[in-house]
Structure formats: C-alpha cells, structure tokens
Amino acid sequence: MLRQYELVEKIKRYDPDADEAMINRAYVFSVQKHGSQKRASGDPYFSHPIEVAGILTDFYMDDKTIVTALLHDTIEDTLVTYEEIESLFGEEVGRLVDGVTKLSKIEAQSENERAAENLRKFLLAMSDDIRVLLVKLADRLHNMRTLHFIANPDKRRRIARETMEIYAPLAERIGMYDFMHEMQLLSFRELEPEAYDSITRRLESLKEGGGDKVARIASGLQLLLGSAGLKVTVSGREKHPYSIWRKMQERHISFEQLTDVMAFRVITANTDDCYRALGIIHGRYKMVPGRFKDYISTPKRNGYRSLHTTVIHGENARIEVQIRSAEMHRESEFGLAAHWAYKTGGVASPDGQAGWLRDLIEILDQSHDAEELLEHTRLAMYQDRIFAFTPKGELHQLPKGSTPVDFAYAIHTSLGDQTVGAKVNGRVVPLRTVLENGDQVEILKSEGQEPQPGWLTFAVTAKARAAIRRYIRHKQRDETVALGEKLYEDIVQRLPVEVGDKAVKAALKRLKLEDRAALMIAIATHRVTDGEVMEALIPGSTESEGVDPSGQHKPVSIRGLTPGIAYHLGDCCHPVPGDRIVGIRQTGEPIEVHTIDCLALETGQDADWVDLAWDSRSKGGTARLQVIVKNQPGALAAVANIFGVNKANILNLQLVNREGPFHTDIIDLEVADAQHLMRIVSALRALDFVAQADRV
Structure with missing residues (x-):
C-alpha cells in the first residue's frame, strides 16, 4: 500500500x-x-x-x-x-x-x-x-x-x-x-479456469522449447529497420491468454493450429516513419492477405491510431506487428486519460474520443427494461468495426454486419426513421444488405415513412434497435388506446343510460387504473372484461333487464390500425380486406384476427370474441394459396403470369410436395382485398397447367 x-x-x-x-x-x-x-x-x-x-x-x-x-x-x-x-x-x-x-x-x-x-x-x-x-x-x-x-x-x-x-x-x-x-x-x-491454465502452460512450454523466440524476432526487426536508417524501438510479447482463447473459439481451431501467438510493437519518431517501416517489413517478409489494417488514416472511434499487419517470419511463424509513432503510442497507453492529464486541464465533456458516449446516453432514454438496456449497451461497446462513407465523403464507423438502416441511424435518428431505401456504391439495394468496409452509402428518405417492425430482424447497431423498439412501443400504445376506444364505445352503447366524465373518473378508481388511456389499453388487451367495465361505470348495470355484457351492437372497425401492432392477423387463415372477420381477445395480448370460417375458432369456443369489420377503404393484405401444378416446362411461368396480369406481388413461394406428374406449391401473395384474390384463384383454375388452386 x-x-x-x-x-x-x-x-x-x-x-x-x-x-x-x-x-x-x-x-x-x-x-x-x-x-x-x-x-x-x-x-x-x-x-x-x-x-x-x-x-x-x-x-x-x-x-x-x-x-x-x-x-x-x-x-x-x-x-x-x-x-x-x-x-x-x-x-x-x-x-x-x-x-x-x-x-x-x-x-x-x-x-x-x-x-x-x-x-x-x-x-x-x-x-x-x-x-x-x-x-x-x-x-x-x-x-x-x-x-x-x-x-x-x-x-x-x-x-x-x-x-x-x-x-x-x-x-x-x-x-x-x-x-x-x-x-x-x-x-x-x-470464468474459464481450465482454459486459462491450459493456455498458460502451453505458452510457458513454447518459451522453454524455443528459447527466447520473442526476443530474437524483436532484435531482428530492430536490426532490419535500423539498417534502413530508421530510429525505432521494437518490443514483443506472447499474446494474452484470453486473446488466444477467443481466437480459438472464433476460428474453431486448437492451440496447435493457432499460428500467430506473438505480437510486436514498433515505435517510430513520426507518422511518415510508420509507413516507411511498414514498407520495409513487407519488403522483407510475406504479408498475410486480409490482415493489414490502417488505423492511422482511419482511426478507431476511441481515437486509436496504428498500423497493424501480420507477416510470415523467417522462423516459419506468423507474427503480428503494430507500428505507431511515439505520440500515438502515448495515446494508446493512456487512452482518454491522456486528455485529462494535468497538463491539459481537460474539460468535463464527453466529446473527442468518447463521442460514442452520446449514443449510449440516447440509448438509455430508449431502452424499455433491464434486458434491453444491457443488450443495447453490449452491442454499442463490443462489436468490431467497419468504415462506410456518405456521398459527401463523411466517414462513419459501424459494427460488422451493419445495414443501410444502421448507417441511417448512425447519421441521425430522424433520418433512420424516414428511411425508405438506399444506394450502396451507386446501386439501389435492399435495406437488409450487409455493408462492407469502404462502401459509399446514400440513404433515400420520405417524410411519410415510419420505422418498420421488420427492421429489427436485420438492424445490428444498438442505436438503431433502440430507436426502432421505442417507436414500436409508442405506436403500439397509441393504437391499442385507439382500439380500446372503439371497443369502449360499443360497451357504453349497451348501458341503459348515457355515461359522463364523472362516471368515467369513478370507474377508474374502482378498477384501480391511472387514467383514461390505461382503461382503453386494459379493454383492448382484455385485462378487464366488458362486464367489469359496465359495472365500474354504472354499478348494478349488468343486472338490469335487457343488458347483455357479452353482446355487441355493431362490428368494431380496425381501420387505421397496423397489423402486428394493435392486432395480429391469424397465420392460420391470413384474412384480407373484404373477409368476414372476428377477433379473439386473450388477457394481456393484442387481438388476434381470423376469418369467420377459420378452423382455429373451433378450438377457441371459451375465448372472448369481438365482432370486427374492415373499413370500406381498407386495402392491401397477404393471402396464402395452395396450388397443385402439372410438372411440365412453362407451368410455373404461366402461374406467375397470372399473378403479374392481376397485379399481385409474390412474397414467398415454396414447393412443399412433388408427387408423380404434379407438384404442390404454397404461395404468399400481396392482394388488394378478397375480391382481388378470388379473381386470381378463378384465373388459376382456368389454366390447363393447374390441377387445383385453393386459398389456405
């Protein structure tokens, strides 16, 4: 001490x-x-x-x-x-x-x-x-x-x-x-005591078997660079046991197969000498392709600058060499502390090397719970980086595996929210395209666009995922409240008297709910039954003659609500606008929408049903067809032509069975409504190539 x-x-x-x-x-x-x-x-x-x-x-x-x-x-x-x-x-x-x-x-x-x-x-x-x-x-x-x-x-x-x-x-x-x-x-x-002991023992045995190999190689590098007129300091070491273990895990190889267990550091006088030293080393030893990184021209986000290369040394060993100036070395040793050393009289600001901290603080506001916060923070801190550029040449660092959506959110949250498409190196690409090092990315936006739940399947940055999830949570709340209002209107119409604000306030107290929005959410997610709401509004009302808590006067419209947010469309029947539909309410869950003839309804007799209706202006949905096609050249092209002529987009096509002269396909189609779908089915049935066409 x-x-x-x-x-x-x-x-x-x-x-x-x-x-x-x-x-x-x-x-x-x-x-x-x-x-x-x-x-x-x-x-x-x-x-x-x-x-x-x-x-x-x-x-x-x-x-x-x-x-x-x-x-x-x-x-x-x-x-x-x-x-x-x-x-x-x-x-x-x-x-x-x-x-x-x-x-x-x-x-x-x-x-x-x-x-x-x-x-x-x-x-x-x-x-x-x-x-x-x-x-x-x-x-x-x-x-x-x-x-x-x-x-x-x-x-x-x-x-x-x-x-x-x-x-x-x-x-x-x-x-x-x-x-x-x-x-x-x-x-x-x-955490891994056995692996730690094993790797440590093997590193020790390498020292004993080959003498001080690290010192010999470091001395050789010093001599090589010194003879070229460079004033450098060269030091070497075995890589850390954890670094070795992580490479073994990532590459699925044994210790014996791991070739680069030694790392060397070359400290030069200035930046120019860094590149001169690199040229001399590459001129003397073969470089391992794909292992060169220039963090001087494109520093890491934490400000780290250095040249990294891996070469095949004369002793048949792959060695990693880091080349940096004395100033860069000081910054890499001290990191952000260098900006707070007594000489600088630093300022209390997260700028400079810690600019990434602003993203983490933004993520704090957008994280919903503990699990999400930890996931986002680990994403923001852990991942390896790539570099991508805007058309104006602005550089952005992103984790490996990033997509144009991640790039858009890295520039600004509002740009990410409004993204509708992207160009990578001048070519229009899908938003799920994985970016490569050095890509030029142009984001196409529209003020009418909103973040899509599907983006979560390919967005990888913490900032993007946090922003998308935050939007979905807010939209889900708003739409659930809107759906609850529609259900509430139907409930109050079944009461024997009109309901005023005073009755609503009293009901909130009886149901122990915070405000009107909380009541609407409870109704939409079936946390309270219709009868409980009626009793809370007007005690004794459900005992009145002619009042049926389970009855409904008219179907509830789901116009303006987004599938997958306030309600879910049943995967079993794929309802589309124009179908007669009902909803099943389960406690704490969004309403699940089914066609009136869906077989799933037979197993839900005890569930709470809601009579639903599409609005007359509702357009667009996904339908599923089962088509049995003759196994002949041109058959599938004829089927696809029917879809094209009828302006229906194929979302998915899967061959599920091939038997004799026929094959059975399951096809997901984007259609306008039920009438549009029936015209397509009729056209398919008229084809000689098609033996059978039915809606699933």
Missing part, C-alpha cells in the same frame, strides 16, 4: 502545482472514515482507495481525480455525506465522488436488472464528467486484482462476468488497452 508521502511524491513528479494539502487531507480523511473496516483479503479497507489513487497516478491524472479516488467509497461505506465531502473538498470533488459512488444498494429481482441499473447510473454520471469513468475503471481493476480473496465462487463469477461484459469494453472504448487486457485476463482466469 502506498504511504501518504509516497502518493504525494508520485503526483508531484508530473504535476508540481498539485494541491498537496488537499491530497493529504483526503488521504487522512479516507483512513479515518474507513477506520477498522476490513477487505475480504484481511487488509484494512482504506488500502483499496489508496491503491486506486496509485493506479491513476500512473496515468498522470489531475489532483481532483486522485482525491476522488481516495474518497470514492466513503459515501457508500461510511457515515460520510455528500454535503460533508463538498464542504471539505469543494463542489467539483463532491460531484465526482457522488458520480462514482454506487448510489444505492439496488434491490433488483434479477442479476440483469441490478447490472442494468448500475450501468444506467454509471453512464449518466459519465456523461457529466468522463473522470467518473476513469476512477470507476481503476476501482474495478483493483477489485479484480483482489478477486481471489472472495470466498463465494458465485459472487466471484458474477463480478468477473460483469467486468468482462461491461467494464473491459468500456476501457477499450476509451482507448485504455492496458486496463482492458488486465481486466479480461483476470475475468478469464475466473
């Missing part, structure tokens, strides 16, 4: 103007307030905040950040208050300590909810001042270093998993790679 004078001396070495008195006060305050508290290791508790402060001095952090590290657990674990911190150490330190503090011992029902709530508070605190993240990462790193002292294995695994899934990616996103690698290594050792 660092002693008081040792900590002060470390800070003074890089920041002679640091507030020594404040640091000393914070050191003593932390020791006194934590008093006799012990850690799981048996060490005094105050050793932890002091070690966290020591970690941050290695990154040349300003004095207020160091003081925050010393005090970061006092509010949570002692009787100290925020006001006390603020009065003794100032408003800025008070705010930072408050941001780092776990504000409450969250009583969540599940591990995911607890993790999500911690993450939510954490990200919001980070958005005010990124130093909160720096202190928290140092805090988590020291906790991981002492994780083995915790006796409960389940608790160790929970902490390790949270570190692997949240804190290590956060460290990577702000360019603090040493933090990331150590967190991953310590988490990996806890």
